[in-house]
Amino acid sequence: MNVLGQQLVNGLFIGGMYSLFAVGYTLVFGVLDILNLAHAAVFTMGGLAALWLVQSAGLSIWAAFPLATLLAGVLGLLVNQVAFVPLRRRPDTYFSGLISSIAMAIIFEALAMQIFGAHNVRFPAGTVPVVIWRLGGITITLLQVEILATVVLLMVTLTQLLKRARIGKAIRAVAENQRAARLLGINVDGVIAFTFFLSSALGGAAGILFGLYFDSLSPDMGRPIELKGLAVIVLGGMGSVPGAILGGLAFGLSEVLTVAISGTSNLRDAVAFTMLFAIMLLRPSGILGKGRTREA
Amino acid sequence: MLEVKGLTVAYGLVEAVRDLNFSVARGTVVSLVGPNGAGKTTTLNALSGVVPVAAGGIALEGRDITRVSSHRRVAKGLVQVPEGRLVLAGMSVRENLELGAYRRPSQEVAGDIARMEELFPILADKRETPAGSLSGGEQQMLAMARGLMARPKLLLLDEPSLGLAPLVVKMIFEIVKELKSQGQTILLVEQNVYQSLAVSDYAYVVENGSIVLEGAADKLSADPAVARAYLGQTV
Numbered sequence A: 001m002n003v004l005g006q007q008l009v010n011g012l013f014i015g016g017m018y019s020l021f022a023v024g025y026t027l028v029f030g031v032l033d034i035l036n037l038a039h040a041a042v043f044t045m046g047g048l049a050a051l052w053l054v055q056s057a058g059l060s061i062w063a064a065f066p067l068a069t070l071l072a073g074v075l076g077l078l079v080n081q082v083a084f085v086p087l088r089r090r091p092d093t094y095f096s097g098l099i100s101s102i103a104m105a106i107i108f109e110a111l112a113m114q115i116f117g118a119h120n121v122r123f124p125a126g127t128v129p130v131v132i133w134r135l136g137g138i139t140i141t142l143l144q145v146e147i148l149a150t151v152v153l154l155m156v157t158l159t160q161l162l163k164r165a166r167i168g169k170a171i172r173a174v175a176e177n178q179r180a181a182r183l184l185g186i187n188v189d190g191v192i193a194f195t196f197f198l199s200s201a202l203g204g205a206a207g208i209l210f211g212l213y214f215d216s217l218s219p220d221m222g223r224p225i226e227l228k229g230l231a232v233i234v235l236g237g238m239g240s241v242p243g244a245i246l247g248g249l250a251f252g253l254s255e256v257l258t259v260a261i262s263g264t265s266n267l268r269d270a271v272a273f274t275m276l277f278a279i280m281l282l283r284p285s286g287i288l289g290k291g292r293t294r295e296a
Numbered sequence B: 001m002l003e004v005k006g007l008t009v010a011y012g013l014v015e016a017v018r019d020l021n022f023s024v025a026r027g028t029v030v031s032l033v034g035p036n037g038a039g040k041t042t043t044l045n046a047l048s049g050v051v052p053v054a055a056g057g058i059a060l061e062g063r064d065i066t067r068v069s070s071h072r073r074v075a076k077g078l079v080q081v082p083e084g085r086l087v088l089a090g091m092s093v094r095e096n097l098e099l100g101a102y103r104r105p106s107q108e109v110a111g112d113i114a115r116m117e118e119l120f121p122i123l124a125d126k127r128e129t130p131a132g133s134l135s136g137g138e139q140q141m142l143a144m145a146r147g148l149m150a151r152p153k154l155l156l157l158d159e160p161s162l163g164l165a166p167l168v169v170k171m172i173f174e175i176v177k178e179l180k181s182q183g184q185t186i187l188l189v190e191q192n193v194y195q196s197l198a199v200s201d202y203a204y205v206v207e208n209g210s211i212v213l214e215g216a217a218d219k220l221s222a223d224p225a226v227a228r229a230y231l232g233q234t235v
């Protein structure tokens, strides 16, 4: 029972990070109907940038986290400008953007390899103080609590921003109808750029939390989460922010429960992706499908 | 208010409008009428900066805006209520109105929404309703109210009566008249020639991308050629 409880708790933390990562995919998809396949590389760059700030610049994680998150956002602006803007008028923009964003991902990965080497690196010991609580046989660490608090804070902020802020309404308007948005006086290109910033900042934040949680970073750490993130947004409903949040949690939970029940991690991904197909059969548009960023 | 000289717009190699010259004086309602495909929407979209101008110039209040981006034109007071309304279906009536005021200081928004709900009482009852579930006539009123939220100096209305029941069409033209009496400058595009001339000061007839006839609205409605070509067709 405690094993199960422990796995549920772990699934919540991992799922929360999946959600954070996947929300970035879904934001851009909701606004532009395109997939930004450089998202996982930005996730990696966010984690590595935070590591560099802590290790080489001597900052505390509290200073490094927001700085690296901002940097990831700036990388998102770069991805938009280099990989997407030049293709926007092409009739094949969906496909060509997919390819050029993969190219950006390869460049980011190569740069990370050059700077950090191909091996795994980790945050210095004591970056986050090790504090452990035991509640009825379930172990929870300070790091886990901080990760969950960060994820929840970012999600609530994002949701409120989309719902209430002027820029949030502009994002939803652009997501719904670009021509209408232009006629309302919205700077559509600016809103798209901001969406990339926001999406990539969240992806970078997820990378930092991931690196802290698994105590390991590497230039290719984005690979396994890339496909999971895509599965999460398909699961939740393409373009839906609440869907990506729920989808991430569902995915994280299914992974750890599989390990708990089968006793091995061999089946973990197989079961998670099988669940994807099962939900697709029951609800082809995803858990909260049809909903888009506009209905955040 | 608006001065257009030699306006030419092309889609690829095909010129949709060619060498248009027209103007709208402050405080007047001017109509652009003509059959389907004449180039009326293209003209308004060129004025709003959402289709590129191939040749010619557009001046608003004496300043050239031909190369100004679409969102800056809205900030300068050139506001279009598009054909087909383009309300943001997933967003509430209130959110649509708020977005109409996107370029306005936020402290004026609440007061302006109240003014719009007075002018279009139906919108007050449906404040939190998603715009997509309004009827066609209600959506048209929302689109007009949303345009007015920008406090336009020049309001471009593209076929506001299109596809609406006769009673609703009448309401729409009543609102145009009301706006005119408040001093709103309007460029009105319509296929509903008879009613649109009735609310206009001046009118241009467009056919095949060119202006073929222009004059004071009352003169045009009395013109037998116009009557034969247009007035018999509609209403």
Ligand SMILES: Nc1ncnc2c1ncn2[C@@H]1O[C@H](COP(=O)(O)OP(=O)(O)O)[C@@H](O)[C@H]1O
Binding pocket: B011, B016, B034, B035, B036, B037, B038, B039, B040, B041, B042, B043
């Ligand atoms: N986006 C477009 N691409 C190509 N041709 C277009 C486009 N929009 C309109 N046209 C063409 O331009 C001409 C004028 O269309 P439009 O301005 O919509 O006329 P109106 O509003 O007077 O009915 C038509 O022949 C139409 O087929």
Ligand SMILES: [Mg+2]
Binding pocket: B037, B040, B041, B042, B083, B159
């Ligand atoms: Mg038209």
